[in-house]
Amino acid sequence: MAELGASPAFPRRIDNRPTSGVPDAVAAARIELRQLRYFISLAEELHFGRAAAREHIVQSALSQQVQRLERTLGVVLVHRTTRHIELTAAGSRFLLEARQIIEHVDRAAGLAQGLTSAPPAxxxxxxxxxxxxxxxxxxxxxxxxxxxxxxxxxxxxxxxxxxxxxxxxxxxxxxxxxxxxxxxxxxxxLDPLGVLVPDGHRLARLPVVPVSALAGETLLMPDESRAPELAEFVAEICRTAGFVPAAFCGSALNLRAAVDLVVGGCCVMCAPASTADLAAPARWRPLAPVVPRYxxxxxxxxxxxxxxxxxxxxxxxxxxxxxxxxxxxxxxxxxxx
Known part of the structure; x- marks a missing residue:
């Protein structure tokens, strides 16, 4: 469960409507697509602020629409406290159906607007x-x-x-x-970050590599002009471990060229797990004690x-x-x- 700003607790039931799991036709007709989208975002984020930011609306508006959806259905979908938020059993069941509805609506809209017949590039x-x-x-x-x-x-x-x-x-x-x-x-x-090393390197023998072990290695840093966020991410991990990386004097045009430098024994390189299968014959090892995620x-x-x-x-x-x-x-x- 995630942190939540102050929000009044809700009762388990909103009214005396039977909770059969299927709303009556009038209630179903009152459900708005935006309410479903807001509820899905809230269910996936488990935080009103992040869900509102994802939907590009203010937090109070999202909260009001979710409450209206609950009143329409006659059941509590989300259990709120002053610190946490979680789905109720009814909310978990409703989430599965709401996702299918939105996916079908988006698919139908795409077909109607010509996404599959005459799509733009x-x-x-x-x-x-x-x-x-x-x-x-x-x-x-x-x-x-x-x-x-x-x-x-x-x-x-x-x-x-x-x-x-x-x-x-x-x-x-x-x-x-x-x-x-x-x-x-x-x-x-969230992509686990690890280190690429040459086959036969001392770190290649380890199942996981402590970040501190990189202090004695020449590290190929991401290109600051193309990937400043990734470069800062790697540098911050090293600083947190108590050292400034010994950067390789040079750069690589792309990932393939960077792997060639690693394989050639010129350096090692921090890289997300999503590169592991493409980096052969270099070896990818996750960082420890807890793997950072890019x-x-x-x-x-x-x-x-x-x-x-x-x-x-x-x-x-x-x-x-x-x-x-x-x-x-x-x-x-x-x-x-």
């Missing part, structure tokens, strides 16, 4: 095609909308934000901490997003939930963990 910015974090999302998008033209653009996160702002990019994939206010974002994956978010221009953009965001959210890519109660990665 979708320009997606990726830090590096070697990072696998977003690959399942794009693969599912292409399978679900086979006529949608998806163009991948290899570009750093700062440039992604600039391109999103001026309309040269539709979607970005990266860490959202530096995104300007006009760029919306949603966390979809946050990947979908970025898009908040004002009037295209249907294809919303489809990608929905797929990222769907896969994140199904594959367990993130803890829905956490909005930020603890660098000290």
């Amino acid at each position: 979708l320009r997606v910015g990726l830090l590096d095609e070697g990072y696998e974090a977003a690959r399942p999302v794009l693969r599912t998008l292409r399978a679900r909308y086979p006529e949608l033209e998806v163009h991948q653009v290899q570009v750093g996160v700062p440039e992604q934000c600039r391109m999103l702002a001026d309309g040269r990019l539709d979607v970005g994939i990266g860490r959202s901490c530096a995104a300007p206010p006009q760029i919306a974002s949603e966390l979809f994956r 946050p990947w978010s979908v970025l898009w221009r908040a004002e009037q997003p295209a249907r294809a953009v919303l489809a990608l965001v929905a797929i990222a959210r769907e896969l994140s939930r199904r594959e367990g890519w993130r803890d829905p109660r956490e909005s930020r990665v603890n660098l000290a963990s």
Whole structure:
């Protein structure tokens, strides 16, 4: 359960309506799609503030709509205390149905608006095609909308934000901490961070590598111009462990070139787990004592997003939930963990 700002406790029942699990026709007709979306966000975030930010509304408005939904149904969906929030049994059951309804509505809207028959091109910015974090999302998008033209653009996160702002990019994939206010974002994956080392390296023999063990290694840092968020993430992990990394004197054009430097014995490199399968013959080992997690978010221009953009965001959210890519109660990665 997650922390929650002060909110009055609710009774277990709202009125004397029978709780058969199926609302009457009048009640069902009063349910609004936005109420379902708000409830889903609240159920996944387990925090009113984060759910409201995700839906781009104020917290009080989201709370009011969820309360109206509960009154319409005649059951309590969310148990609130002054410190915590959790779904009731009825809320857990209703969540499954609400997700299906929203997915069907989004799918129908896409069909009606021509997403599958005459779709626009979708320009997606990726830090590096070697990072696998977003690959399942794009693969599912292409399978679900086979006529949608998806163009991948290899570009750093700062440039992604600039391109999103001026309309040269539709979607970005990266860490959202530096995104300007006009760029919306949603966390979809917390990627365990580890270290890539050459086969036969002393650290390759360890099942997990203490962060402190990197103090004696030459570390290839992410390119500051292309991935300042990832570079700062790695640097902060090292600082938390009590040392400043001995940075490799040089840089790599892309992930493949970086792996070649590691394999050649020039350095070691911190990298998310999503690169492990692509980094052979280098060896990936998780960091210890608790593995830090790098946050990947979908970025898009908040004002009037295209249907294809919303489809990608929905797929990222769907896969994140199904594959367990993130803890829905956490909005930020603890660098000290």
